[in-house]
Amino acid sequence: MNPPDLLSFNDYGGDWAAYETELNRVFMTEIARGGLTFRGEPVNCRRHDEVAGRWASYWHLIQEGKIEEDRLPDLRRCERLRWVPWVIQNGVQHPEIDEWQNTRKTEVNTLLWYREAYLVILGRRNGYWLLRSAYCTEQRGRIRQLRKERDVHIGI
Template identity: 40%
Template sequence: MSDFPEWLPELMYLSDYDGDWIRYLDAIYACFRQDFIDSKPVFQGRKLGLKRYPLSHGKEATFWHMISEGKNEADRLPDFRRCERIRWPKPVIEHENDTSIKVWRNQRGREERICLWLVPENYLVILADRGEYILPWTAYLVEQPHQQRKLQKEYEEYQRQKREKS
């Protein structure tokens, strides 16, 4: 892993909670709650909302998307690499102009998404643009080289199209 940007919080490990999943889950949820519920973050001047439903174990859907993986909502499994980085999404969003972050927009189905890729850490935050507000959607490590190449290509294409419009 590279040197962390100074603004990037330390990781939170399950081992810091003696392997106690319930205590760990409570701790990472408290961080998520502080960053996205108790505070009122903004992105490019627009407030960030949350995808609250479906609630699971009293926790919002966005939280589960940031700490777990799987296509079926009911069967998502915790991803400890995501859990460890639960304190990263908000700072990445807040530091979108940092040179270590590549930002671009893309289409996923009928929805416009905003990608924030913290390249040195291969960490991707996805936001959903809902017009008047932005939803944090998910965040995860991009570990596979083919996925990294795909993101780089997507970013370059976005930049090319942006230049052509100017």
């Protein structure tokens, strides 16, 4: 079982406005209002603070950068937007999706890592999960860190 096809920028003739509109449509229909559940509880997205009429979670799924106001679109994240619900829906039973927990500051996160290449991060809340972010894992240092966390958690 493989993830959905990529949403390529080139399929929109290099027209960022058309591509971004489609990305937001996919986000709203398949993720924010897609009825996603994980371990029997709903997965919700952060709406506020909206920017340009788009939910905060949407921007976290298609942009990168440490400083909120300076985040920029990342085409690899954009292309894989449909992977977010696929990873969440298949995370429990798919043999190529590893699951573990980590703590960042005071937040406990559940990580779903597909083939050591794509990471979805969920935060546990009272009665639901919060979709925190998702991105490609390409940097060797980040992959090493994630492997170490995962291996400690699953007892390797």
